[in-house]
Amino acid sequence: MTSNQSDIGVGIIGCGYWGPNLIRNFNRHPRCRVERVADLQRARAEAVAREFHVPAANDDPASVIDDPRVRLVVIATPAATHFPLARRALLAGKHVLVMKPFTTSTAEAEELIALAERQGLVCAVDHTFVYTGAVQKMYDTLRDGSMGDLYYIDSVRINLGLFQNDVNVIWDLAPHDLSIIDYLLDGQDPLAVHCLGATHAGGTQENIAYLTVTYPGNVLAHVHVNWLAPAKVRRTIVGGSQRMIVYDDVEPSEKVRIYDRGVSIQQELTPGEVYQQFVSYRQGDMHVPQISGREALAVEVEHLVDCIQNGRTPRSDGRAGLRVVRILEEAQRQLTANRGLPMRGALTGGAAAPSVRGGALKGAA
Amino acid sequence: MTSNQSDIGVGIIGCGYWGPNLIRNFNRHPRCRVERVADLQRARAEAVAREFHVPAANDDPASVIDDPRVRLVVIATPAATHFPLARRALLAGKHVLVMKPFTTSTAEAEELIALAERQGLVCAVDHTFVYTGAVQKMYDTLRDGSMGDLYYIDSVRINLGLFQNDVNVIWDLAPHDLSIIDYLLDGQDPLAVHCLGATHAGGTQENIAYLTVTYPGNVLAHVHVNWLAPAKVRRTIVGGSQRMIVYDDVEPSEKVRIYDRGVSIQQELTPGEVYQQFVSYRQGDMHVPQISGREALAVEVEHLVDCIQNGRTPRSDGRAGLRVVRILEEAQRQLTANRGLPMRGALTGGAAAPSVRGGALKGAA
């Protein structure tokens, strides 16, 4: 950084679970200083400010946006408030970092992107996972050509999760998977989305969902998110023609496994010979690369400061946020449209008294 | 068994991978004896017969069916031949055991069921997994009432698999998952099916597929089958309101894990209070029951002999086979109908030049 670049005052709106992590990481950056925090629960804001040496705190988001020392507004509030707060901050000439999901609609996302461009400001989304050493290693492996053709990405993110009162499981968990997929695919636009979900345990929103997204080049992405699973699974498989990657985020020390395995088929069949014989397997070594264990949020903060100071576009900019929201919006449309309706592909052949047996099934028969 | 029950001569058609296991298990049963085997590759049939002390072998399936010492015909041939061979055997008055998938259509399955009933013969399907100690333990746990309400079954069966020349991945692998689900649900009829798949690596049939099946009572079943995965995963999660089960078939000694965990929500919201506070978690113990390590095929043979000798209905009878085939048939209809078509839920918002970026993605950009 050159000396004429001034330091960055940071203001944080929302002091929930993620707030202390944000403050800690911004304050550790040599060119940043958290100047002010706000939370609707004023006592919470004040306690956090005291613990983390933030000079000012109250319950008014506007005070953060309007504080002249604040150049970057971090919005860590419920999703529904992201748009109005980010819009106001951009209008006030402040850079913004918005937690995921970026917004609750593509229209909102597009308006923020346009506004930031007009204002010449950075508008970033906290897609934390794309700043992990693991995802960076996957990205580099995809880019070095050794994977061959990309076939599919399969991502599972399930655990016994806290039900949210305002969003369902796809808005809560799938942004992680979709932002990883979006980054790995270099921001490629998806072609189509399919989503199925279920609402159990007395919830009012879907707590299990299966999301399929297709991309050009016959690439299939599938995301399973679930708040009702007994054990935590966070596993993304990236299948290519030459190599395949398994990224297991629960694994403490071997998160990324690169398999030197693949399948290829020789198409021409000699008459009389069996097709199977033409499948060629490669069962090669497996490699666990050393990956950076640096805290993703620290990497993200450093990257964001660089973008603000040098006019660069963040890896997780508003457009990345928009692409993720577009998928979520269409998925939500399908979930809402299908609530209470039978799935297509109804089976009529075996209709004899299913309800009776069904009832027996779920009780203590 | 009473003394007036004669022993059972067994004939086996098809001496491929599974053939020796079938012979070995039938021959180990004190009331069975494999009398004859056949395989289109006559040398294969003769080698197997020699190694396993089977008196007669040739390349003619009819010789097995017509052998008067044979009372039970085991059909271990490619799926397309199941129906004609089983039909002929039933018409000849022989009991039949057919490998999975039972048939290639519901019409065939229904005809075989009707024929077996008319003839008073046993018609069974080799749904091997339902005879494992692990699945039996899951079944018993579901039946003892301790699971509470059943929410979902999520099954993943992926590995680097041999492409088949005649069937796609759902006909090859999903019968395992679907037969387990069918057994756990006591043969309940599914309501609807949804299936998405992809064909990669130069294959001519789908080698990745996601299959969703809904059942009465808001039960969602999901099956992921994949021949293009770098490592073997065979894991079924059964989610209930009170307890949840994870069945990991790759795990050598702890296949079934029963989690005493659940989620429940108290519906009434006190005004002004946060909804989340009403979610009640249970984070209890986990239990790994000792399960029988007896070979599933031995259990199945014993069960089948009992059914034949005592006129009982096999756990995996033709109707179980039919229920599985009905799901596969509808899934196949959807896969076939959608080949080359875009998925519903097309996204038009971000249509700027995806193909260029897509091309870049899969090469060594």
Add this chain to the structure above:
Amino acid sequence: MTSNQSDIGVGIIGCGYWGPNLIRNFNRHPRCRVERVADLQRARAEAVAREFHVPAANDDPASVIDDPRVRLVVIATPAATHFPLARRALLAGKHVLVMKPFTTSTAEAEELIALAERQGLVCAVDHTFVYTGAVQKMYDTLRDGSMGDLYYIDSVRINLGLFQNDVNVIWDLAPHDLSIIDYLLDGQDPLAVHCLGATHAGGTQENIAYLTVTYPGNVLAHVHVNWLAPAKVRRTIVGGSQRMIVYDDVEPSEKVRIYDRGVSIQQELTPGEVYQQFVSYRQGDMHVPQISGREALAVEVEHLVDCIQNGRTPRSDGRAGLRVVRILEEAQRQLTANRGLPMRGALTGGAAAPSVRGGALKGAA
């Protein structure tokens, strides 16, 4: 706590790796407040004080001991300084909490114990692991009688560890294992110790060691500590006649596994019968109990405050520290005595030119 019990001012000497954890946990306790810290690196002490809101900091340990607001002195300095600092603090009428190992000799440990008793002060050792939910669960399981007779405890604690400049691997790592064993055995005195070690990688102190400790009742404890292992293993097996426990501290969510397995032998042999037939195996279920995930140091602080305020003896008092030091001291004596000497049990039968082949072994032969 009754109202006439005053709060406890805490002073901490040593602001290294563990210092911030100590400050954080004492400050979180409602009856404690860290009043002063010291570190030979004054800047370090001041930085820590600033970050964690400690009123006073400098580079003089005496200032902590002599501060009238300080009732409890926490000693988190290198092992060689534990004794003089703890002695001075006790003489000044302060309670002490000393990091592990308690002291560098039994003589020092005994003097501190005697001094604390004379002064009527609490003298505790930071045997952190005995305050974990996992070790507490093991303790309770041993005490409920369901384990049967205790046979052995086998503990492995290995990783790629930082060489210490002042202590070898047994003084660094084994106190964890020995304090766990000591707690599980209710402070029973060991009968004998055996220790073997090796010094590699250019170190000046042993970086691999195997420590065997025998206890009354034919109980064998074995500890493997190693700074030269490629992956982290922290696993303690407790073998009993009726049940066995595996405690795997690296496992994120299933640290304690209780196996309902055992072996028993019926002693009388019928003439002519094979002895093996009298071995009776039990291959039962395995149980993973839910254990408290509360931070061990928070539990320890709460327990220590209770001991100070109510005159109780801490679970990890000076006597527990002494028992661990006694084992380490004897192990060290053996290691020192045997440095450079051949192990007993020399083999002379195969003495042909071992050095030549040995040299070949370790090169690129």
Add this chain to the structure above:
Amino acid sequence: MTSNQSDIGVGIIGCGYWGPNLIRNFNRHPRCRVERVADLQRARAEAVAREFHVPAANDDPASVIDDPRVRLVVIATPAATHFPLARRALLAGKHVLVMKPFTTSTAEAEELIALAERQGLVCAVDHTFVYTGAVQKMYDTLRDGSMGDLYYIDSVRINLGLFQNDVNVIWDLAPHDLSIIDYLLDGQDPLAVHCLGATHAGGTQENIAYLTVTYPGNVLAHVHVNWLAPAKVRRTIVGGSQRMIVYDDVEPSEKVRIYDRGVSIQQELTPGEVYQQFVSYRQGDMHVPQISGREALAVEVEHLVDCIQNGRTPRSDGRAGLRVVRILEEAQRQLTANRGLPMRGALTGGAAAPSVRGGALKGAA
């Protein structure tokens, strides 16, 4: 093989657990044929012969040795009978393959080696593990120079094992570990042995033991064998200065893990600087090589046939057997000498009433 090499008739003495595997593998080799088997339980010999198509069987070991069609006698009987049977076979001019442990004393082993040399016959020991793909991969990695200096080998082989009536746990299990170590060290002669063990559960022989073996070049080998462990562990760590290997035989598909990790220390200390700063860590990648999954016994049979036909020395010859027996013999001498005696390193400092507390410990106090 050249055409003038005649095929090898094989005779097998002992038809227990391992017998069928031996017959199967010898019969699968194109140049071998099992001609005769014997077992003291004649019915057992006959049943095995019938199942595996062996022409002759009875209860007389001499009949195998004396059968003129038998050129190789395989001795799969209890250890105490290895010497007399192998001696008789060698005297009769037959090659021998003896199960592990080779003999029960070095004197026996030396006599067999000398006899085989005089007779010009192959005398091999069934050290099966040295023929696995995993151990071969470890051997090759040690030989390619990339490991740097060898520091230690730590081997754990524990499970809930069947008590033997004639041998203790070291004679039963440790030959596996010791033969692996012997092979990895190219048959280097050990310098010294130390062994500690315990007898529990009413057994008459040690069922837990810790065995330490030192080798030239400061190489430390440690073996933990245990019949009283709740879960199976079979893990060997090989530590070198540049790389380290973990061989986990229980792992189904990733048995060998090669860690590109090491520790080195720069010896010279600058005055005033901290020693720790001179430790240099390498935390590199981890690599799981593809290893041959071929059955070890098939590899061993092929190797043995080659040795017999071409006059080569087997990888696991009598000398390898002798080196393993020499360690076991010294270990046994120490175990026997120390039975009932206290371990050296007695601790007298804490002698207050240990027996009382010890009694409390093991009951349901």
